[in-house]
Amino acid sequence: MPVRTKIEMNPALARRISGLDDLARIFFPDNRNHQRAFVAIWLEIKYADNQFLLSSTDISSRYEISSRILDIVRAKLKKLGIIKRISHFNPTYGYRSGWVFSSRCSSMLQKMARMLRSYATATRDSISEEKDRASLHYV
Known part of the structure; x- marks a missing residue:
């Protein structure tokens, strides 16, 4: 292994x-x-x-x-x-x-948790949706 x-x-x-x-x-x-x-x-x-x-x-x-x-x-x-x-x-x-x-690691983990929550929340804004879908082109 x-x-x-x-x-x-x-x-x-x-x-x-x-x-x-x-x-x-x-x-x-x-x-x-x-x-x-x-x-x-x-x-x-x-x-x-x-x-x-x-x-x-x-x-x-x-x-x-x-x-x-x-x-x-x-x-x-x-x-x-x-x-x-x-x-x-x-x-x-x-x-x-x-x-x-x-405190850098704990601060980073807290910020990442906030970002994950906010990115998982769908908005009714079409610009946000287009921006999210455009992310596919940059990965």
């Missing part, structure tokens, strides 16, 4: 999320090492002072996760907008560099 690297966007799985382990299976299906790294990063940021993780270098030794896997998972979480890197030029965090949770 091939290993999947994509996010599992299955509504049935999303409804059954009851903990971080379930969330890890959605973001990293079929890769237990990445799932463990995800949970480790999440917990370290969550329970750090002011949810500001100064460094993630000790996570690999504390949880027995390779630094390569930790870097891969951290990069994917950053790309998804779940965590973000704070530069030492940022005065908000006292000019310290580190990692924090980001």
Whole structure:
């Protein structure tokens, strides 16, 4: 069976999320090492002072996760907008560099849900219908 690297966007799985382990299976299906790294990063940021993780270098030794896997998972979480890197030029965090949770992913999911609802609603406007039907030419 091939290993999947994509996010599992299955509504049935999303409804059954009851903990971080379930969330890890959605973001990293079929890769237990990445799932463990995800949970480790999440917990370290969550329970750090002011949810500001100064460094993630000790996570690999504390949880027995390779630094390569930790870097891969951290990069994917950053790309998804779940965590973000704070530069030492940022005065908000006292000019310290580190990692924090980001609201980009949750904001994007909320916006996407609103867009799906609005695009599924039919209007009596003929211009909107023509515009929707013209979308076929651009895909």
